[in-house]
Amino acid sequence: MEEGNTGLLQALSSALGPCGFLTKDALASRPTSLWNSQPMSALAMARPKTTSEVSTVLRLCHEASQEVVIIGGGTGPLAGAEPTSHRIAISLERMNQIESIDPVNAGCVVQAGACLQTVQEAVASHHLLFPLDLGARGSCTIGGNISTNAGGINVLRNGSMRSLVLGLEAVLSDGTVVSSMNKLLKNNAGFDLKQLFIGTEGTLGIVTRAVLRLFPQQPDRRTAMIALRGFDEVAQLLQLAKLKFGSMLSAYEVMWQSYLEEQLRFTGRRSPFEGRHAFYVIIETEGADSQLNEAVLTETLETALGDDIIADAVIAKSEQERRSLWDLRENLEPFLIDKPSFGYDVGVPIGDMPDYVKLVESNLKCRWPDSICYTMGHIADGNLHFFIKPGRKDARREDCDEDVYGALESFGGTISAEHGIGYEKRAWLLRTRSAEEVAMMRSLKNALDPKGILNPGCVFE
Ligand SMILES: Cc1cc2nc3c(=O)[nH]c(=O)nc-3n(C[C@H](O)[C@H](O)[C@H](O)COP(=O)(O)OP(=O)(O)OC[C@H]3O[C@@H](n4cnc5c(N)ncnc54)[C@H](O)[C@@H]3O)c2cc1C
Structure with a gap:
């Protein structure tokens, strides 16, 4: 037990029992997060099993003015769920149950530690769809998705996590449980309190349970990868796809040439196409009628080929090919293995993307002539991701931030389209939000967490 905190640690240990409380020595075998393989360092870890236990943990920590860090799947790239040696980690990993699935009301009740993919698969067995989907689906949790207002590959059809949460339960910093487990699509009775906990990165409370919105699962899904000569064509194809597919269009993901080529080089795979192309798009459509779905996809690609919008296309013929x-x-x-490598998640209006990307690349080349910028994005949502290899071991993240975020200002972009602010983007918050907006965020924080014990320093300096 840590000197000075002995009483608190003993109280937590006896409240939670041996499965629910891990000492700091027991944490040494855990990595800090998916992005940080250093052994986890924390005063201790609380692993509550129920909302009532979360409440007890926070009440005890609040009384002792003890700082805590909330941990979901640890897949968030901004260090928001990374504890430090003087903080208590609170992991929701034992609160991972799917409590109920209701096909009639198209909703399900889950605990916040449930893994996204587990939820997707559980509702699929009832022919229902939970449409949030992202690369970290096998590790991230619903609580983390809510707290970061996660986006992913299906936002253009179903919106980000904010549009998929009907209700939730959260525990405030002093242990108060606020249950707002609304199951209705429409409920305007007073303030919509759940919004306080969506996208606020665990700074206002711990999300413990949620009611998620479900949709009918469409039986037919088509996936195509398309090669294009320029960004104008990428934007034209998006317009065409929206027009032809309507609500059947579920994903429109774009890779710049260097991104795909690095992927092929690293994995040793062959390109799906004969030649090299400037851009590659993955389109996915989902519908009830497989013949119609196939016909619309084929016709759209033929039209695009005839109008010289696309250069080439391949359609997946099986789930394995998809x-x-x-x-x-x-x-x-391939983009993270060599260090240093700097990742970014920014938002820019679609029409400005080519100019913005060129500006970032030229800024980087001026600073680091050997740098390479790998770009891809959920461009239908105005969202780009960069993986930047500066080509120098001594390159500093702060300089890269200046080149990427500084260039955003003239385009009216945002420093975070989907990952949030965490600890890594705090210095830039005031360059993307007004002083009044940040002051209001701080007022909310002070009102709900007056002692500042929840994820201190996350979002704000
Ligand atoms: C391969 C890969 C692909 C990704 N693709 C996308 C993508 O397309 N779109 C996207 O948006 N993100 C993406 N991400 C980022 C990440 O997966 C998401 O941010 C995800 O929502 C984080 O969930 P988590 O459970 O891992 O949260 P964590 O990383 O554990 O935590 C994230 C933040 O939420 C807080 N938090 C966690 N649980 C709770 C809770 N129950 N209550 C209150 N606060 C909590 C943490 O304190 C932290 O501040 C990707 C990550 C990887 C590794």
Whole structure:
């Protein structure tokens, strides 16, 4: 037990029992997060099993003015779920149950530690769809998805996590449980309190349970990868796809040439296409009628080919081929393996993307002539991701931030389209939000967490 905190640690240990409380020595075998393989360092870890236990943990920590860090799947790239030696980690990993699935009301009740993929698969067995989907689906949790307002590959059809949460339960910093487990699509009775906990990165409370919105699962899914000569064509194809597919269009993901080529080089795979092309798009459509779905996809690609919008296309003929196309987009290993490598998640209006990307690349080349910028994105949502290899061991993240975020200002972009602010983007918050907006965020934080014990320093300096 840590000197000075002995009483608190003993109280937590006896409240939670041996499965629910891990000492700091027991944490040494855990990595800090998916992005940080250093052994986890924390005063201790609380692993509550129920909302009532979460409440007890926070009440005790609040009384002792003890700082805590909330941990979901640890897949968030901004260090938001990474504890430090003087904080208590609270992991929701034992609160991972799917409590109920209701096909009639198209909703399900889950605990916040449930893994996203587990939820997707559980509702699929009832012919229902939970449409949030992202590369980290096998590790991230619903609580983390809510707290970061996760986006992913299906936002253009179903919106981000905010549009998929009907209700939730959260525990405030002093242990108060606020149950707002609404199951209705429409409920305007007073303030919509759940919004306080969506996208606020665990700074206002711990999400413990949620009611998620479900949709009918469409039996037919088509996936194609398309090669294009320029960004104008990428934007034209998006317009055409929206027009032809309507609500059947579920994903429109774009890779710049260097991104796909690095993926192929690293994995040793062959390109799905004969020649080299400037851009590659993955389109996915989902519908009830397989013949109609196939016909619309074929006709759209033929029209685009005839009008010289696209250069080439391949259509996945099996789930294995589909997965193989998606792996070219979702496998991030080639971009992260050599250090330093700096990842970004920014938002820019679609029409400005080519100019913005060129500006970032030229900024980087001026600073680091050997740098390479690998770009891909959920461009239908105005969202780009960069993986930047500066080509120098001594390169500093702060300099890279200046080149990427500084260039955003003239385009009216955002420093975070989907990952949040965490600890890594705090210095830039005031360059993307007004002083009044940040002041209001701080007022909310002070009102709900007056002692500042929840994820201190996350979002705000
Ligand atoms: C391969 C890969 C692909 C990804 N693709 C996408 C993508 O397409 N779109 C996207 O949006 N993100 C993406 N991400 C980022 C990440 O997966 C998401 O941010 C995800 O929502 C984080 O969930 P988590 O459970 O891992 O949360 P964590 O990383 O554990 O935590 C994230 C933040 O939420 C807080 N938090 C966690 N649980 C709770 C809770 N129950 N109550 C209150 N606060 C909590 C943490 O304190 C932290 O601040 C990707 C990550 C990887 C590794």
